[in-house]
Amino acid sequence: MLIEVVEEKKGMSIKPANRKAGTNAGSELKSNSILTIVLILVSSISTLLFPVPSIKKMIEKLSLNPILTAFHHHLMRWPELCLAAICLFLSIIWYLKNKNDHYMQWPIVGVLPSIIKNVHRVHDWSVENCQAFGCTIQAKGPIFCRWELLFTCDPRNVEYILKTNVTNFPKGEDYLEAFDVLGDGLFNVDSELWQIQRSMARKAFASNGFRGTMCRLSKKLVEEGLVPLLSNAARESSVVDLQDIFMRFTFDIIIIAIFGRDSKSLSAGFKDNELANSLDAVLDGIFSRHVSPRIWWKLCRLLGIGEERKLAKAWKTIDIHMAHYISLKKAEAIAGSEEADLMATYVNFQKESKDFSSNDKFLRDTALTFILAGRDTTGTTLTWFFYTLSKNPHAEAKILEELKKVSRKDSNVEQNSPWVFNSEDLKSLVYLHAALCEAMRLYPSPSLNRKGVLKEDVLPNGTVVKPGMMVITSAYAMARMECVWGKDCSEFKPERWIDEHGKLSPEPLTKFFTFGAGPRICLGKEMGFTVMKAAVAAVLFNFQVEVIEGQTICPKPSLVLSMKNGLMVKIKERVS
Numbered sequence: 001m002l003i004e005v006v007e008e009k010k011g012m013s014i015k016p017a018n019r020k021a022g023t024n025a026g027s028e029l030k031s032n033s034i035l036t037i038v039l040i041l042v043s044s045i046s047t048l049l050f051p052v053p054s055i056k057k058m059i060e061k062l063s064l065n066p067i068l069t070a071f072h073h074h075l076m077r078w079p080e081l082c083l084a085a086i087c088l089f090l091s092i093i094w095y096l097k098n099k100n101d102h103y104m105q106w107p108i109v110g111v112l113p114s115i116i117k118n119v120h121r122v123h124d125w126s127v128e129n130c131q132a133f134g135c136t137i138q139a140k141g142p143i144f145c146r147w148e149l150l151f152t153c154d155p156r157n158v159e160y161i162l163k164t165n166v167t168n169f170p171k172g173e174d175y176l177e178a179f180d181v182l183g184d185g186l187f188n189v190d191s192e193l194w195q196i197q198r199s200m201a202r203k204a205f206a207s208n209g210f211r212g213t214m215c216r217l218s219k220k221l222v223e224e225g226l227v228p229l230l231s232n233a234a235r236e237s238s239v240v241d242l243q244d245i246f247m248r249f250t251f252d253i254i255i256i257a258i259f260g261r262d263s264k265s266l267s268a269g270f271k272d273n274e275l276a277n278s279l280d281a282v283l284d285g286i287f288s289r290h291v292s293p294r295i296w297w298k299l300c301r302l303l304g305i306g307e308e309r310k311l312a313k314a315w316k317t318i319d320i321h322m323a324h325y326i327s328l329k330k331a332e333a334i335a336g337s338e339e340a341d342l343m344a345t346y347v348n349f350q351k352e353s354k355d356f357s358s359n360d361k362f363l364r365d366t367a368l369t370f371i372l373a374g375r376d377t378t379g380t381t382l383t384w385f386f387y388t389l390s391k392n393p394h395a396e397a398k399i400l401e402e403l404k405k406v407s408r409k410d411s412n413v414e415q416n417s418p419w420v421f422n423s424e425d426l427k428s429l430v431y432l433h434a435a436l437c438e439a440m441r442l443y444p445s446p447s448l449n450r451k452g453v454l455k456e457d458v459l460p461n462g463t464v465v466k467p468g469m470m471v472i473t474s475a476y477a478m479a480r481m482e483c484v485w486g487k488d489c490s491e492f493k494p495e496r497w498i499d500e501h502g503k504l505s506p507e508p509l510t511k512f513f514t515f516g517a518g519p520r521i522c523l524g525k526e527m528g529f530t531v532m533k534a535a536v537a538a539v540l541f542n543f544q545v546e547v548i549e550g551q552t553i554c555p556k557p558s559l560v561l562s563m564k565n566g567l568m569v570k571i572k573e574r575v576s
């Protein structure tokens with residue numbers, strides 16, 4: 001394996017690196033299995049042979065050699081100890097031969113020890129692996145559990161998996177099992193069930209009523225929730241966690257968008273919200289299922305321990321909240337209410353046609369899927385955006401310039417301070433859009449996208465994938481590959497999204513998978529941009545966000561890319 005690693009390091013171009021990464025893993029697995037068998041054989045043969053007198057005699061004949069005699073003497077006295085020493089010796093040789101700074105495919109336990117060692121920094125570890133071995137890596141878990149993984153950040157492979165041959169890469173049974181809390185929601189289903197749900201959801205998201213409501217609601221929540229809270233923080237000069245604020249803000253938005261009700265988690269003085277906390281616990285539980293062998297998390301689930309215990313408790317709490325919201329929504333529909341939120345649209349579908357969607361379980365699964373899809377994605381993106389902007393004041397100045405141009409059109413700006421923009425006015429701002437895309441390129445939430453494999457297939461880089469494999473595509477790692485985004489890949493450069501005519505360039509979109517791609521591309525993309533632009537514009541125009549020095553900023557090991565320790569900031573009123 002070491003030889004192969006060195007070769008990969010030399011050739012960082014995507015093509016050869018990837019092809020090798022795919023094939024290398026296969027031969028590594030083979031040599032590991034052989035080594036395992038050899039170890040077992042050595043131990044069994046030596047245990048069987050040493051007590052045999054003929055062998056003893058034979059060794060005695062060679063007693064000319066005092067070292068051998070001494071060795072034999074010890075062997076006869078402590079056979080188990082010697083056996084253990086031989087195994088240890090072989091293991092050390094194996095370790096020294098295969099040792100590398102990244103991931104190791106151990107005999108018997110596979111990649112599990114490397115995962116355990118690096119799980120706390122899983123995102124950056126995946127980048128280091130791809131930089132060392134190439135954009136596509138294969139790994140196997142312990143031999144006693146079905147756990148074969150293909151990790152890729154090669155845009156050609158990702159496009160193939162998400163778009164070109166999407167039918168061969170469904171979510172699959174294993175996905176459904178890991179995300180069981182989402183039931184039969186849109187995220188979890190494949191084939192016809194997915195098609196039916198997707199077309200219903202597309203209708204609901206694309207309806208003029210819902211789009212208009214989102215623009216209005218985004219402005220309202222910014223005006224009545226986010227801005228007053230930040231004004232207060234500025235007055236008190238207190239240090240606040242911006243991530244917590246944005247997560248509360250996006251939670252409130254998503255609950256209004258889905259159920260038409262304000263959960264007021266922003267305005268409730270930072271009180272804990274039971275539903276929001278349960279969603280966090282569910283996400284943690286699902287993540288831990290991705291980094292431990294299936295047999296292990298299933299055992300934990302059976303015994304009700306660890307993350308599984310927390311997940312089960314959170315699941316119950318979520319069900320209680322969902323049932324409450326759904327019953328209110330149904331009562332409103334019966335009373336003839338004409339709300340344009342997502343659940344109202346679904347209840348109306350239900351009135352029109354008596355199909356599978358008419359039961360509460362379907363509404364529960366759908367609503368929960370939308371909440372999980374919409375809250376953390378926008379909340380974490382906003383947090384990374386402001387952190388990135390604090391490191392790039394030139395970009396902040398350019399966005400402010402754009403915002404000032406828009407604000408000058410409105411004579412009320414001076415009188416109504418702080419000022420909140422209309423979502424419609426923000427749609428055409430090129431630099432703001434480019435800066436958000438660039439932040440989402442560097443900090444994509446969700447950072448990993450998981451698929452299964454239906455039939456054996458060959459990816460564009462030559463890697464063979466087989467049924468049963470877990471395929472993970474990583475937008476986070478892709479953003480950090482020089483061979484994909486160039487030498488300046490790690491820099492925040494909104495300019496890469498703008499063409500020579502000052503318009504948004506379509507070119508970067510060919511390697512931008514933050515919203516997925518193909519038929520399963522994110523349904524809430526437009527809604528996400530509306531909400532994020534409304535929040536960014538209001539915060540930047542009215543406040544200065546000063547990131548507190550000395551804090552450790554790093555991603556939390558999770559399926560969505562939140563900040564592990566939050567983002568501590570001081571807010572000041574902006575004086576223009």
Ligand code: HEM
Binds near residue numbers: 371520528
């Ligand atoms: C920054 C914001 C967002 C990002 C980065 C994002 C990203 C993604 C990604 C990567 C997928 C998976 C695509 C796949 O399975 O291949 C997805 C799916 C989805 N997203 Fe988003 N999302 C965002 C906001 C939202 C919002 C606000 C909603 C609204 C509820 C939403 C609803 C959905 C839904 C329903 C799906 C499932 C589509 C399907 O499986 O057919 N997303 N999103």
